[in-house]
Amino acid sequence: MSRNPAIDNADQCMKCGFCMYNCPIYKVDHIESHVARGRNLLIRLAGDKSIPSDNDYTERLSYCLLCGRCEAICPAKVPSPDINIAARTRLIGEKGLSLPKRAVYRGILKNRKLMANLLGVAVWVPGVSTKDGKPLRHMADFTSIFSKGLSLPRLSHPFLSSRLPAKTLPPRGVKTKGQVAIFPGCAFEFFFADIGEGIVSVLANAGYEVVYVRDLTCCGLAVRSAGDIKTAQLMAQHNIEKLAIFDHIITGCATCGTALKDYGKWFSENDTWQSRAQALSAKVSDFSEFLVKEGFTSNAVQPVTVTYHDPCHMKWHQGISNQPREILRSIKGVKYVEMEGADDCCGLGGAFTLAHRDMSLAIQDKKMQNIKNTGAQIVVTSCPGCLIQLKDGVRRNNLQVKVMHISELIRGQIKPPQKRRSTGDKGERLPPLKPSL
Amino acid sequence: MGDKGLLTAPVDLAAYSFDGTTNWQSLPEAVVFPITTGQVSEILKLATAQQIPVTPRGAGSNLSGGSVPISGGIVICTTRMNKILKIDADSFTVTTEVGVILNDLNRELAQQNLFFPPDPQSFYVATIGGCVSENAGGPYAVKYGVFKHYLLGLTAVLPSGTIIKLGGNTVKNVTGYDLPQILCGSEGTLAVITQVTLRLLPLPPAHQTVIAVFDKVVTSGQAVHRVLTAGILPAKIELMDNWVIRRIEETSHLGLPLEAGSILLFELDGMPAAVKMETEGVINGCQQAGAIEVRAARDANEAGNFWTGRRAGFSAIYGTSPTVFAEDITVPISRIADLISKVQDIAKNYNLTIVIIGHAGDGNLHPSILTDKNNAEHYARAERAVNEIFIAALEYGGAISGEHGIGLEKKRFMKQAMQPEAIDLLRGIKKVFDPDGIMNPGKIWEDK
Numbered sequence: 001m002s003r004n005p006a007i008d009n010a011d012q013c014m015k016c017g018f019c020m021y022n023c024p025i026y027k028v029d030h031i032e033s034h035v036a037r038g039r040n041l042l043i044r045l046a047g048d049k050s051i052p053s054d055n056d057y058t059e060r061l062s063y064c065l066l067c068g069r070c071e072a073i074c075p076a077k078v079p080s081p082d083i084n085i086a087a088r089t090r091l092i093g094e095k096g097l098s099l100p101k102r103a104v105y106r107g108i109l110k111n112r113k114l115m116a117n118l119l120g121v122a123v124w125v126p127g128v129s130t131k132d133g134k135p136l137r138h139m140a141d142f143t144s145i146f147s148k149g150l151s152l153p154r155l156s157h158p159f160l161s162s163r164l165p166a167k168t169l170p171p172r173g174v175k176t177k178g179q180v181a182i183f184p185g186c187a188f189e190f191f192f193a194d195i196g197e198g199i200v201s202v203l204a205n206a207g208y209e210v211v212y213v214r215d216l217t218c219c220g221l222a223v224r225s226a227g228d229i230k231t232a233q234l235m236a237q238h239n240i241e242k243l244a245i246f247d248h249i250i251t252g253c254a255t256c257g258t259a260l261k262d263y264g265k266w267f268s269e270n271d272t273w274q275s276r277a278q279a280l281s282a283k284v285s286d287f288s289e290f291l292v293k294e295g296f297t298s299n300a301v302q303p304v305t306v307t308y309h310d311p312c313h314m315k316w317h318q319g320i321s322n323q324p325r326e327i328l329r330s331i332k333g334v335k336y337v338e339m340e341g342a343d344d345c346c347g348l349g350g351a352f353t354l355a356h357r358d359m360s361l362a363i364q365d366k367k368m369q370n371i372k373n374t375g376a377q378i379v380v381t382s383c384p385g386c387l388i389q390l391k392d393g394v395r396r397n398n399l400q401v402k403v404m405h406i407s408e409l410i411r412g413q414i415k416p417p418q419k420r421r422s423t424g425d426k427g428e429r430l431p432p433l434k435p436s437l
Numbered sequence: 438m439g440d441k442g443l444l445t446a447p448v449d450l451a452a453y454s455f456d457g458t459t460n461w462q463s464l465p466e467a468v469v470f471p472i473t474t475g476q477v478s479e480i481l482k483l484a485t486a487q488q489i490p491v492t493p494r495g496a497g498s499n500l501s502g503g504s505v506p507i508s509g510g511i512v513i514c515t516t517r518m519n520k521i522l523k524i525d526a527d528s529f530t531v532t533t534e535v536g537v538i539l540n541d542l543n544r545e546l547a548q549q550n551l552f553f554p555p556d557p558q559s560f561y562v563a564t565i566g567g568c569v570s571e572n573a574g575g576p577y578a579v580k581y582g583v584f585k586h587y588l589l590g591l592t593a594v595l596p597s598g599t600i601i602k603l604g605g606n607t608v609k610n611v612t613g614y615d616l617p618q619i620l621c622g623s624e625g626t627l628a629v630i631t632q633v634t635l636r637l638l639p640l641p642p643a644h645q646t647v648i649a650v651f652d653k654v655v656t657s658g659q660a661v662h663r664v665l666t667a668g669i670l671p672a673k674i675e676l677m678d679n680w681v682i683r684r685i686e687e688t689s690h691l692g693l694p695l696e697a698g699s700i701l702l703f704e705l706d707g708m709p710a711a712v713k714m715e716t717e718g719v720i721n722g723c724q725q726a727g728a729i730e731v732r733a734a735r736d737a738n739e740a741g742n743f744w745t746g747r748r749a750g751f752s753a754i755y756g757t758s759p760t761v762f763a764e765d766i767t768v769p770i771s772r773i774a775d776l777i778s779k780v781q782d783i784a785k786n787y788n789l790t791i792v793i794i795g796h797a798g799d800g801n802l803h804p805s806i807l808t809d810k811n812n813a814e815h816y817a818r819a820e821r822a823v824n825e826i827f828i829a830a831l832e833y834g835g836a837i838s839g840e841h842g843i844g845l846e847k848k849r850f851m852k853q854a855m856q857p858e859a860i861d862l863l864r865g866i867k868k869v870f871d872p873d874g875i876m877n878p879g880k881i882w883e884d885k
Contacts, residue, residue, distance in 0.1 A: 014459070016498065020562045030470065030516035031449070041451065041455065042448055
């Protein structure tokens with residue numbers, strides 16, 4: 001068995017068990033093979049062939065949200081999520097990828113055009129898409145048949161790429177401070193294009209020329225998390241090449257932000273891509289992080305009570321938790337209330353929710369109770385994955401709570417711009433920001 | 438027993454084959470997660486009928502090998518028995534199931550201005566049942582004692598399946614032999630405890646942390662003695678040597694002084710005026726003992742950082758070496774400085790790294806020997822050093838384990854620590870509770 005430096009980190013685990021205090025899954029079922037301490041041991045034992053790499057082992061590896069709480073609380077800072085990914089990679093090396101997974105990771109997610117074409121066809125299936133943010137009423141939960149009951153967002157119609165010019169300019173009267181490139185990610189490109197537009201609109205109104213780069217691909221995080229690190233590296237390389245010329249890359253997606261900021265760590269020291277990846281990672285900011293750094297001030301809104309849910313990819317992977325709150329607290333009219341367990345996971349964990357729906361819902365239930373206890377009218381978050389899960393939870397629990405991406409609250413209810421052709425480098429102006437809400 | 442209440446897959450069994458130590462591993466044949474005392478009773482009846490060994494386990498964060506199922510059999514994991522049954526703020530007691538996590542209990546209590554002091558540094562994960570079974574303690578022991586000082590009553594299940602209620606709800610209670618105290622610290626070798634009633638205290642309104650820096654570890658030992666004999670009783674007095682300070686700084690960057698030979702962390706608690714006076718007393722005492730620097734923590738945030746560093750200390754030690762003997766000796770407070778000198782001599786004589794961290798205020802130190810069990814020569818040297826440390830602790834009138842328990846880790850030293858007739862009494866008590874010897878066999882003492 002060749003040594004794998006990522007897996008060798010498991011040797012640093014001294015089994016204190018602090019991870020058990022922080023693990024959303026262990027808190028529900030209290031099973032040691034579902035938490036970092038136990039899993040790290042299993043991964044070591046499987047490496048020594050002391051336990052079989054059987055289906056049970058594979059399943060235990062999948063029983064992890066990769067949320068990063070274990071690493072955050074670990075006194076020795078054992079990178080348990082990365083160890084798990086390395087172990088999944090080792091499994092793929094031993095057993096290969098199943099055909100459907102190969103098709104998704106290496107075909108669809110890696111190839112943005114193919115994905116756009118496939119989803120572009122799906123748009124015309126009744127009930128699968130939305131116009132102007134409103135879901136079509138009937139067959140609204142048609143897609144949930146394929147997601148074990150999770151209500152998936154409808155596809156946006158049209159996609160973000162058809163809504164935005166290549167360059168969006170600040171409105172007249174707003175001084176241009178600089179240029180940023182937007183990384184929309186699959187979610188804001190295909191599912192929440194309205195939010196994608198809103199992010200661009202806020203940035204433009206804050207004085208930035210926002211460049212929409214046409215042929216980016218998926219950030220690759222989901223593919224890497226599944227252990228297919230080679231494909232994820234190819235996706236990273238593609239994005240690095242397309243984005244290298246920009247000084248600031250902004251994303252409104254906590255997951256994409258994590259991936260882009262981690263690209264530097266996705267390549268080994270002796271890989272020539274490492275330095276290029278690191279250079280790119282250094283230029284990436286989350287939407288709220290960028291706004292706070294640039295001294296953004298928001299317009300007033302109608303009085304409303306708001307709470308914030310920390311996405312794992314935001315707080316535990318990027319260390320961003322103050323900035324979104326700072327923005328929310330700065331908005332006149334917003335009464336901000338902190339929920340208990342605001343940084344507890346929502347339970348989605350990407351593909352986790354599909355593989356382990358019951359556990360996902362048990363974690364979601366706790367989150368819903370905490371949201372309900374605040375009495376907030378709006379729960380704000382910074383991750384499209386969390387948006388999906390929180391909206392699903394609100395629907396399942398019949399809560400009278402709106403779930404919003406942070407940009408939605410800031411931008412208020414501006415109408416999405418007309419569908420326009422790209423005007424190349426000339427750029428287009430958006431209407432000035434209207435009062436929010 | 439509900440969803441996944443019984444585990445038998447090889448991967449799951451492997452995850453229950455160890456505890457918080459580095460040396461011990463042994464597979465169970467099944468892991469069960471009872472939710473009620475009645476279920477525990479049914480499991481034990483079955484185990485007795487089939488003569489299957491049973492190892493009770495909480496979070497498995499113990500440091501003695503005590504929850505490692507060394508004879509195989511069934512692991513009864515109590516982590517799903519996790520309801521706090523009754524907090525009685527008028528009588529200062531709590532009755533709780535044993536799977537409740539110590540930190541969760543204290544969070545609940547704090548909402549009613551109540552406080553349960555014993556604080557093993559695994560409190561983020563340790564269960565109440567595990568703590569009672571190991572008679573756990575921590576930094577607060579200086580002022581507040583350990584688990585046994587708070588145990589009023591309990592419910593347990595004998596190996597026969599019989600459910601027994603022992604003790605009561607009052608601080609004073611001399612009804613016959615103190616049976617709860619026999620189960621406390623019995624390391625799961627007598628019965629499975631399922632519920633306990635604990636004594637509580639009012640939450641102290643004021644806290645102050647003091648940090649004192651010394652050029653030598655021995656001087657800090659003298660400072661502890663000087664502060665206590667001056668009539669001041671801090672809630673905690675914790676010691677970390679230079680090696681630990683450096684290691685903690687490497688991982689956590691808390692701003693600890695890297696050049697210090699050792700530091701002492703004091704916590705004073707109580708009424709604000711008393712805390713203020715005691716803080717001055719601690720600062721004076723440390724200065725007189727020759728501290729390089731001593732000061733009160735600026736604010737709760739800085740104090741919090743210091744204590745986070747202390748908590749990380751043990752893990753920091755474990756993370757650096759394939760095998761660690763984390764010793765747990767205790768000596769009378771007047772002999773702390775002697776013990777520290779002795780440990781340093783032993784480290785020099787055997788050419789070993791022995792890190793010193795511990796609860797200096799109650800005489801309980803954790804000299805930790807860094808070694809590697811795959812390096813036979815080094816390991817043998819480390820074993821000889823451990824032996825000498827134990828001999829020294831016993832010579833000074835101390836004990837071989839202050840709070841971790843004997844389990845597997847220290848049972849070979851029991852003959853030095855207890856006279857044979859006393860060990861026979863332990864065996865006799867075991868026989869009364871567990872005539873078939875199915876409860877956590879192979880622990881505490883060696884077979885005759």
